[in-house]
Amino acid sequence: MNRLFSWTRFLGVLIKEFIQMKRDRVTFAMMIGMPVMQLLLFGYAIDTDPHNLPTLIEVADESPVVRSLTAAMDTSDYFDFIGIVTSELESAEALKDGTATVILTVPPGFERDMIRGLSPEILLTVDASDPVAAGGAIGAMNGVVETAMKQSLSGPLSFAAGSEPPFELVVHRAFNPSEETSINIVPGLLAVILSMTMILITAVAIVRETEKGTMESLIATPVTAAEVMLGKILPYVFVGYVQTFVFLIAARVLFNVPFSGSFLAFFLGFNLYIIVNLAIGFLVSTVARTQMQAMQLSFFTILPTVLLSGFMFPFSAMPGWAQSLGTAIPATHFLRLVRKVMLKGGGLPEVAGNMMAIVVILVVVVAIALRRYRQTLD
Amino acid sequence: MDDVAISVTGLTKVFGDRKVVDDFDMEVKKGAIYGFLGPNGSGKTTTIRMMCGLLTPDGGAGQCLGLDILKESREIKKRVGYMTQKFSLYEDLTIAENLDFVARMFGMPGRRKLVEEAVRDLGLEGRAGQLAGTLSGGWKQRLALAACTIHNPDLLLLDEPTAGVDPKARRDFWDEIRRLAAKGVTVLVSTHYMDEAVQCDHIAYIAYGKKLIDGAAEDIPTTIGLSTYVVKGPDLSALEERLKQEDGAGQVIRFGAELHVSGTDKAALDALAAREAGGDYDWQAKKAGLEEAFIYLMAGAKDNFGAAQEEVQ
Numbered sequence: 001m002n003r004l005f006s007w008t009r010f011l012g013v014l015i016k017e018f019i020q021m022k023r024d025r026v027t028f029a030m031m032i033g034m035p036v037m038q039l040l041l042f043g044y045a046i047d048t049d050p051h052n053l054p055t056l057i058e059v060a061d062e063s064p065v066v067r068s069l070t071a072a073m074d075t076s077d078y079f080d081f082i083g084i085v086t087s088e089l090e091s092a093e094a095l096k097d098g099t100a101t102v103i104l105t106v107p108p109g110f111e112r113d114m115i116r117g118l119s120p121e122i123l124l125t126v127d128a129s130d131p132v133a134a135g136g137a138i139g140a141m142n143g144v145v146e147t148a149m150k151q152s153l154s155g156p157l158s159f160a161a162g163s164e165p166p167f168e169l170v171v172h173r174a175f176n177p178s179e180e181t182s183i184n185i186v187p188g189l190l191a192v193i194l195s196m197t198m199i200l201i202t203a204v205a206i207v208r209e210t211e212k213g214t215m216e217s218l219i220a221t222p223v224t225a226a227e228v229m230l231g232k233i234l235p236y237v238f239v240g241y242v243q244t245f246v247f248l249i250a251a252r253v254l255f256n257v258p259f260s261g262s263f264l265a266f267f268l269g270f271n272l273y274i275i276v277n278l279a280i281g282f283l284v285s286t287v288a289r290t291q292m293q294a295m296q297l298s299f300f301t302i303l304p305t306v307l308l309s310g311f312m313f314p315f316s317a318m319p320g321w322a323q324s325l326g327t328a329i330p331a332t333h334f335l336r337l338v339r340k341v342m343l344k345g346g347g348l349p350e351v352a353g354n355m356m357a358i359v360v361i362l363v364v365v366v367a368i369a370l371r372r373y374r375q376t377l378d
Numbered sequence: 379m380d381d382v383a384i385s386v387t388g389l390t391k392v393f394g395d396r397k398v399v400d401d402f403d404m405e406v407k408k409g410a411i412y413g414f415l416g417p418n419g420s421g422k423t424t425t426i427r428m429m430c431g432l433l434t435p436d437g438g439a440g441q442c443l444g445l446d447i448l449k450e451s452r453e454i455k456k457r458v459g460y461m462t463q464k465f466s467l468y469e470d471l472t473i474a475e476n477l478d479f480v481a482r483m484f485g486m487p488g489r490r491k492l493v494e495e496a497v498r499d500l501g502l503e504g505r506a507g508q509l510a511g512t513l514s515g516g517w518k519q520r521l522a523l524a525a526c527t528i529h530n531p532d533l534l535l536l537d538e539p540t541a542g543v544d545p546k547a548r549r550d551f552w553d554e555i556r557r558l559a560a561k562g563v564t565v566l567v568s569t570h571y572m573d574e575a576v577q578c579d580h581i582a583y584i585a586y587g588k589k590l591i592d593g594a595a596e597d598i599p600t601t602i603g604l605s606t607y608v609v610k611g612p613d614l615s616a617l618e619e620r621l622k623q624e625d626g627a628g629q630v631i632r633f634g635a636e637l638h639v640s641g642t643d644k645a646a647l648d649a650l651a652a653r654e655a656g657g658d659y660d661w662q663a664k665k666a667g668l669e670e671a672f673i674y675l676m677a678g679a680k681d682n683f684g685a686a687q688e689e690v691q
Contacts, residue, residue: 008485011482012479012482020470220430220431220458222456
């Protein structure tokens, strides 16, 4: 038997950890249920591209051009027509009390003026108290107008087709931007979920031994630090695998997120990412004295992961100091890796830089964690 | 030195600015049951933890089973069974799983058989699949003892193994300890109970990190030089109050229906007894017991620390 590492002892710790995991039904359910729930929440509920905005129309011109415009708006599913208003006062009221988010006003003689080349105005009033929702609607309106104009300005009206529609809206995207948010957010979510569960579960599992007093018995046996560390951590690597598997299936089935790149690159990257998070969890456990503290500290590490990694806000939009902080977070690099592999068809050469960054963070974290770990009780 | 299981000198441990264990010497013979006595917080647990390598001493040296306690703690751990004061097996593992886990930690061959035997010895055959957390206090202690002896250690360190356990369970527990000692296992046990202390071959009394006295159980009162009278009679409470004012009665303790009056000044105590005897009360001279001796030590430990040391040595 090897002096410093014994497979029997390592397996002993490993098996024990699995049994405890199995007995702790609530935590186990949380480990599997959390990724699914978050995926659904972020994928479906948190949609930065809102649809079905309640819309009122104030139309004083019943011409075919206007009809095709409203029809195009209706089919875009950004707008949900809820009625017709006849006065400005009425529409202002509706915006104010929130019954409508969008009001479309078409002036009298719109078609006639347009044919005469007088460039009449269509007014789109949007409730901008939620800038995200307003931005989505305004952006979508561009596409709607273009399509509607192309359709209706044919035949005898085709001479007007070349002129610019009278809207001062800048086109940022194509007409059908519907699923863009979830395709972008779902791969990033994997980084956040893995980080959250891996750090939390490892930290709590290790601190539990100290808090319950079982660590005293454990280190009174000939077991070594490496055996305890590996034996306790590997079961959670397994959990990470299960989470990723569930996640990939859900991403594919529910959100049609493509997986266009190299699976090997993804596999290596996510193993590395799991390991770095487990190491952070281990580091947290050397600081925390109780499971409660371990939990709070873990949540403390999760906030920057969500906010600064480029998951919530575009990395390039952050100020310089925030970018520097973000670079120190493993999720930042894993997020880029996953997006590259899943969405852009990246392979090993493309993600090598991201992996290197994670390795550097891993080395630093492990060095600090091992310095803090004590084989004795002092 | 072949018959010595533990031998330490000058063992010292400091937490912050507090000397929890101060210049501690001890020698334990192989196969002996050695008792550690002393009030809460006297450093018993810390001393035991230093013996088995859980804490690194700040000073002193020693050997345990012929191995250096500073350098060879890994080897010591393989041959020592340590039972913690607080139940420290896994409550969410079953009895059999806990035993199996410990057996694995010590790399024992034939684990399945060992665990089966241990469960049978415990008398828990039908309950091997029960979660350890659901056992009663007494059973938990017996399971913990079974777990820390599964690798057939040469030395057992038991830290208050019977705290909070009912008298019957305590008796069973001590039967087991004596059975192990008879097989040649050296046992170091800390306790608060006098009825357990008298079962030890050798006792060390510790207070405030220092060893005040050690010796065979029956010799300790003599070493201190304590004489005792047993007083019986009506209304002992009033008598107790009155005697506490007397100079000759160094210590008056109520034991159920009798008072034990003790003092180190035998002449003064005899004079007091002669004066008091003859009334309603029956005064009988008796050999001072361990309990009187330890209460005496505990009372004196703090204020006349130096005096107590001199008296002993």
